[in-house]
Amino acid sequence: MGSVNTRGGLIYLDFRYKGQRCREYTKLQDSTRNRSRAQKLLKVIEAEITIDKLDYGKYFPNSKLKAHFDNISENTRQSKAYFDAPDSPKFEEFTQTWLAEMKIEWSKGHYNDVEGVLNKYLLPTFGNKKISAINKGQILQFRSILAKVPGRTGGFLSPSRINHIMTPLRVLLNEAADRYDFTSPWKNIKALKIGRTEVDPFSLGEVEKVLKNVPEEFYAYYVTRFFTGMKTGEIDGLMWDCVDLVNKTITVSQSYVRGEVTGLKTTGSYRVIHLIDRIVDALKEHKRTAYMKDKFVFTNSKRKPLNYQVVSRSVWYPALVKAKLRPRNPYQTRHSFATLLLASGESPEWIANQMGHTTTTMLFRVYSRYVPNLTRRDGSAFAAFLSMGGEV
Template identity: 60%
Template sequence: MGSVNVKNNKLYFDFRYLGQRCREYTQLENTKQNQKRMTLLLKRIEAEIITNAFDYSDYFPNSNNAKKFAELNGKKNESKSYHNAVASPRLAGFADIWFKEMEVEWRPSHQVSMRGILDSHILPRFGKKKISAITKQDILSFRTDLAKVQTRKGQALSPSRINHIMTPLRMMLNEAADRYEFTSPWKNIKALKVPRTEVDPFNLQEVEKIIQGAPKEFKNYYIIRFYTGLRTGEIDGLTWKQVDLERKQLTVSQSLVRGIISPVKTDGSYRTIDLADRVVQALIEHKQTCHSKQPFVFTNKKGLPLNYQVVSRSVWYPLLESVGLKARNPYQTRHTFATLLLAAGEAPEWIAHQMGHTTTTMLFRVYSRYVPNLTRRDGSAFEAFLALGGDL
């Protein structure tokens, strides 16, 4: 309840509005008649406050509070409009529309990935909520909860995985905001910082140890992985049509991901690799012993393409342990290829092409620290330069 009080023989209002205490002073003398008039006016003010009809500036136009509450009410009205965008659907309904529109742009494997994220994470959390009612706080709370999720191995989701899950939510909110004319809540929300990709290549002696220790049916597989730099999906999806033994070349044009063959991800990934003699010999030997009628170069005992998860679990990691090397993911075979080429002194532009990089920038940023003569850590290149009078 508000009240009419006196200060310096002048009457003033004392009441609460939007959770704040308000005092509005008048020039009226402290008389019974003026007290009665102000008490009636205060009752009207409080009635309007209760019915949400009160406008501060109607009663106190010159008050500093009038401007302050006008701004607050403006934000409140904007928020009301924001949460009640015309024809704005629930997220589940919009997700179906958005997915159908986007899937024609995605590779099959990416479609499977996006569908999985929607069904496992986003729809259970936001599916029943009106898409225009999702707030920034909702988004940040969702991300915080993702950081608490445990994988099957009891590990927390990585920042990269969390960012990947958040991506379709961001895309849908921004697209819906544009279509249904509300303000997207995705403002100033930065992606989680992802640690630099772990690069831990093998040296040449370790490579040979792995190849020699590999099961007979996988020796050629690892020779080709280590000495072509193929990505896992690229070697698992490799067919004999892509291999030209006479020209000693291999064309990378497709990838096997989640059991689905798709074109390579980027124009740069589409490339022709020049094969070393050892790789050519390994392919010739493998062709004589493999399922020659199958289109894929490497298959399991049933003649089906390799499943990288099965190979990693049953062959790769046990192999590293058996030859006394620390566990490293299979992608290190690709990193190893790059560092060996650099150490051999091959032209960076040619190496970048072999790797499927459009420029040499990534090559030097990621791998140069593993090649002492490139990083000049031993000073030998400069010493040779001086000894030969600048003629190298």
């Protein structure tokens, strides 16, 4: 039985909970009325202790014992979840089942990507654990360890990469919880915040320098990259039947990734790109010398689709050196296309469509800050608009 006592003119409760003696002070001054109130509170607390329903933090949110009892409750919950799912398999076993089920839905590239994350990061850590026994503390500890893993280009893994690694873990745990009827530990675990996408586009002058220094047989390839904004997989997977030189369009409907032609990631990525004459002229010249029995527009010396790693290493970076430009990855051709279109005053909605974005949100979030550096946008246009009384 607990008791109500006083010290220093304040009432405190003295009781035992989970084998621990608890002395919790109230803000009540010592008086007959307040003692009665404290007695009623103590009875409620003891009743909840009896039926194992006490939420310690509800009554004593600032108590030093709160964290201790919260930890006990979490361990109890995890133990209960473990034994409530006696048929749940080990993490590695469930992973193999899940991968087999997903293989029919995913592209080869995505499957290999997920499998790579599992083999490199998740299975070494969680493989031998019963999947229903993995708890929130272990998940957060794993994520903190990832933050200390060296990255490929120096430094440590980026928040974006860490989120990418954590995604299969989240999906696996939630799916297993649904199948084996236990509580998923993935509760209130938010993805790490990702900073603004860093892009380093080429100016128009720099684009011309690159095009002057790429090998002649790759001129049409890089003209198309710079002035269509196509992604590497999209241009490497481009086939002649998707190129209409009469109507000056390219239909983007597939991608070439890791040796396999696949569909595009999102519905918005399927699009028709309008070509400027410079691209049309370059593709006509390229077509004149290309092996027309090949389905792909751009091929290597063996008439096979381009390998982006080989092309980057043997063509792209040497061209930047010759042009005396700082190293930038080939994806900057896409960023350059977007910033040049914005600088030219094209409609943001049209630009987003050409890029394969369903809205202009990403366009403004990623690229708009480069526009003032490429155009004379200093507020003078707005001042002129006002001076004309709102007339354009």
